[in-house]
Amino acid sequence: MKKTGWTLIIAMLALAAYLILWPVPVEPISWQAPAAPGYTGPHAANDRLSGIRLIDLGDETGPEHVALARDGKLYAAMASGNIVRMNPDGTAQEVFVNTGGRVLGFDFDAADNLIAADAMKGLLSIGPDRAVRVLINTVNGDPVRYANAVTAAANGKIYFTDASTRFAPKDWGGTFAASILDIMEQSPTGRVLEYDPSRKTTRIVARGLSFANGIALSQDEQTLFVNETGRYRVWKIAVTANDLDVTQGSPQAAVLLDNLPGYPDNLMRGLDGRLWLGFAKPRNPVIDAMSDKPLLRKVTLRLPRALWPVPKAYGHVIAFNEDGTVTADLQDPIGAYPETTAVTETPERLYIQSLHAKGLGWLAR
Template identity: 60%
Template sequence: MLGILVVAAYLAFWPVPIRAVGWQAPAAPGYQGAHAVNAKLAGQRRIPLGAEQGPEHVVFGSDGLLYTAVASGHILRMDRDGGGQAVFASTGGRPLGLAFDAGHNLIVADAIKGLLSVAPDGKVTPLTDAVDGKAIGFANAVVVATDGKIYFSDASERFTTAQWGGTEAAAMLDVMEQSATGRVLEYDPAAKRTRVVAKGLSFANGVALSADQQHLLVAESGRYRVWKIAVGAERLDVATPSPQAAVLADNLPGYPDNLMRGTNGRIWLGLAGQRNDLDAMAERPYLRELALRIPRFLWSMPKPYGHVIALTEDGKVVDDLQDPSGASALTTGVTETADRLYIHSANGGSLGWLAK
């Protein structure tokens, strides 16, 4: 009896790092309609990355070379087939989002170091790591406008990569808590000023610019949706209705991650994992806290499921590629070229691509 009481007390009262917040999760749409099950993402060709893991984001430079950010803190550079693979720069953190500016500098959203600029010779320069006197704890994705301004996401003010030993652990805690402290930030290189564009996002993730560059498309991983937010917004709280923000794509079948503009007006979005038991716990925050007291090996985990989609600027799904086999690593996005789709991954040991 004493043992039962001890276990019950542990499950009820042992401290956990989250202060779970209740919310209403929409019923998962399942794999039907625009997201009908398919295997279009299967059969990827692979570029081995040696000892490196997690090609989270991929961009091409004006030199025609491919750049990708990996978990070791390196940014790798190679040709389109993986030849000449070498370390271009090391940030000392965990680089995630990548984008080139007009001066051919590689702008990096680093989950530990903040927003960085890497010169063509590989020299790393910090741009910003704080806003309004508060640290940027989880810089995630980045895009550069033609006027030089840089927009990037700060996924969570509550759970940082440095504090929790990795991006996946911090992301899991943030999504389980649902305190919605994610933000979208703007850095103006000319004024050297950082400001908050929008806040109140449950794990702010991928960012892309609309074709006219008047709006940002922002993935909100924890609520399965993508927002369209005016670039001129100032400290906009997405929880409060505003003409400057609207949901572009809602109730997605997985966790939306990187957003990347492709060809023919398409906007590619990675879905990093399937919907799971957290939906059933949405309005029962105490169950999410209880789950953290249970050993991870007892959790019910969905198998790996590769999934990326392409949207139009009005949110219509125009392409959907899946790999139900479990062979794909955690798919976070797509970089499209004239003849290929490069598949981003948070935890794979190679970079996958498909011929178009």
């Protein structure tokens, strides 16, 4: 019995030492998560997203970003690295291009080049001839580690987010794993960048964001809307800002939507001045409770991944005006369509984007 007792004690000490001392890649920052609002007010619980229909994508998964181009075709970025082109009803699917990485967002410029934020490659330009060019993958000698979302302005300038300067998806097991590490660490290293094709220059518009994600321009193209996933909010940032640290306060940056009920992912311009936002996951009370406990977050990352407090599936997308008024809220509490990242709105349909879905979701308008 004594031998068994000592064996148990040694095993428990070894486990405790592992949970406390084993190295992990994050250095968590203490912060105070606001009390979650729950599903109330403009986000009152509903099932308006539960009737979603699917376009079969064959072997493809993860239509993370979807856009309707001037050629009348839908383009969708897949987990395989393919950008698939199809008719709006899902027929005539073909691989337009494979970037060899993972495109998380794209837009079309005035010359119909597809401008892609590739999490593995940087900012890309893909011509109508399907030729792929790297526009930028460094800023002032610093790598663009996590190109995430992009929007092209009428004047030719391109704005995109670099979600994290700490965790590159190509080094940390992909985009989802890298995002978890960055959000668990909470070091606000995300930034907004501007690329000027006419001068071939890149500058930092703003920094200090906890996982900079979706981005969209205002109708007058003087303001950028930017999702800060790790802090559950949406910013308004002036396009004229230069190397602005949003954590320091400035009249050029303000929070438009705060303390949201989930992790905001992509942003898309819709019809009639609307912007659409998708929540990849809902808030998790365990994660919020650990916000001011950095050591506990380190311990959590030493657990098997199956025990990490990854939030449950919950479908949720919203539309809002540029003044922050929420005009639509669609939810699926069951989460049958996983990780609803945003909405592409056309006169006939709402296409629902997703990180990992095996089809492209849509609703009739």
